[in-house]
Amino acid sequence: MTDLKKLHQAILDGNAKASAEETAHALVAGVDPMTIIEGTMIPAMDEVGRLFECQDYFVPELLLSGRAMKAAMQLLRPLLAKSGAQPVGRVVIGTVKGDLHDIGKNLVASMLEGGGFDVTDLGTDVSPDRFVAAIGEKNADIVCLSALLTVTMPAMKTTIEALERAGVRNKVRVLIGGAPVTLQYAREIGADGYGENANAAVALARELGKGTLRP
Amino acid sequence: MSLAIGSLSEFLFGHAPRPVSCGRGLELGKGTVIPEINFTLPAMDIDEATWPEVRRLYAEMIEGVCKRAAELEAPGLLVEFETLPAMTIRPEWGREIVEILATCLHGYYEKHGLKNALRVTPNDTRDFLSPSHMRDGQYWEAMAQLFEMSAAAGADLLSIESTGGKEVCDEALRFGDLRQTIFGLAILGARDMEFLWKHLVGVCSKANIVPAGDSACAFGNTAMVLADQKFIPRVLAAVIRVASVPRSLVAYRMGAAGPSKDCAYEGPYLKAIAGVPISMEGRSSACAHLTHVGNIAQAVCDAWSNESVQQVRLLSAYAPIVSLEQLVYDCRLMNTAAAGSREDAIRLRDWLVESDAALDPQAWVLRPDVVLRIAERIATEPTPYLQTRVAARCAIEEIASAHREGRLRVSPQEIRWIAKIEREVAQLPGQESEFIDEMLATPVAEKFLPGEYGIESVASR
Incomplete structure (x- = not known):
């Protein structure tokens, strides 16, 4: 059973290395890429955004979380490309x-x-x-x-x-x-x-x- | 190296161990605080078509501030002309404005006895190229030409807000990366300062004018503004301010004499270590940017500035005239206190200090007693890198202990940053070469050209 909570925490901590490792584990375990994104990564970034909005996080923490998300996305993007997924803008x-x-x-x-x-x-x-x-x-x-x-x-x-x-x-x-x-x-x-x-x-x-x- | 200012009672506004005489009878650091006014254009294009209007506006601005300074019997007037990029890239334009300003200042000295001097600060355009070319190329050549033309056209002092190392510091600030910031300041910035100030001191020496000073504006003030917007912690901005001191000190080691640039909030450290007069800005520069060090910044100044203000109409007069009037009254108060007695001057200094110091770590590190303690540690180190390392360490120690003792307010969200900064500072290598090797092996090395800073690249080793 893959523990996606660790990925969630890695994004909150802005830990790019851990974020990529946890994503790799999830993929090996057969978790669907969109499930990883929608079920874990987006909620994690929403939480980061909330912490930033309430001024608990500063910009460096926000950006490091973004970098951790990006590290995970590098593994997921090739898999998603096949489905024709698009960015927000x-x-x-x-x-x-x-x-x-x-x-x-x-x-x-x-x-x-x-x-x-x-x-x-x-x-x-x-x-x-x-x-x-x-x-x-x-x-x-x-x-x-x-x-x-x-x-x-x-x-x-x-x-x-x-x-x-x-x-x-x-x-x-x-x-x-x-x-x-x-x-x-x-x-x-x-x-x-x-x-x-x-x-x-x-x-x-x-x-x-x-x-x-x-x- | 020992400090130029040895005790707190000698650390006062208006008095510097190495005063400067310049322009037409103006003296800085010799007992009187002088207003320094800076002004800029309203929103407009600068091109061939608008150039006559640009010239007219500068003539209008300088006439307005000189007239008011004479009416208010200002003890003197320092005028700063900070060029806009178009005037540096096309130095002939910069020279024309210098002439307009200098002519007016000469006239007011002759007709009204207004002691004055003109500081010209070409803006650093070397980062128009990316990666920046710091020592050659069209932008450096135009800048160098403007220095010489300004000296010939009537500048009494030359300054710059140099940007060497900014290529790596901007990203470092966004990511709160103190290690990378210190690399930008102490390794790249300090090397660029050596190159730049050697050149500038040569230009000034030839023209018999004053090489004034630099500012860590691109680093310390960027951090200050980001902290004001709550984008980065104030404790980080405070540490970066102190860490910027050794870089700015390089100018004085190379022969600059002061006054330091107004936006160099690290000025009190420069005065304590190098003994040069300093120009400062604080609440007087709210027209340009907001601040949390509005009073304390004034505590040991020798010139008091408004940073910059646009030529826009206010109810009373145009904004530069309004700014000038505020500066003159601030200076009048300081000079009256100093004329009373040393105790009066110390009392006013301490009110300026105490009204800000406990509220923000950026103010705390400008306390004269804190400045002297940290400056003493900086002065014992032999190189800009080691000075920067110890400056950062001392700054966070001062902040941490003041917070622990309940003398300094640090917001709850920032407390975790104190420990983070302490850890990062403790991990800085003891050897500069080791630090450079380590940073050149990271993606940071892709952001600048090592040769432009006199550093051997990894590839050429």
């Missing part, structure tokens, strides 16, 4: 042209990954053209734009205009964030949403995400 994220600040953007990217999104991080100083190209290449559902400087905020607008010119604006939801950014600014430039912090950004992406959680 596909996200393209980057800091806009002219801006090098990326800690907030990286935080959002990591938390989205932990939440089951397929994330393509384009890095910093990303031109509108690169966003447009990545949307096509990755078949993205959501585009996240980050800026820290008041003088790079306008590049968010330029990027949205580039999406419109390329004819992809109506295929994606655009979320923006960063210290000087406001909800009002998001409305002004025609973004679909604004995340005041990483938590809010992930919650918003979940709300907008397409499909169901089938990693």
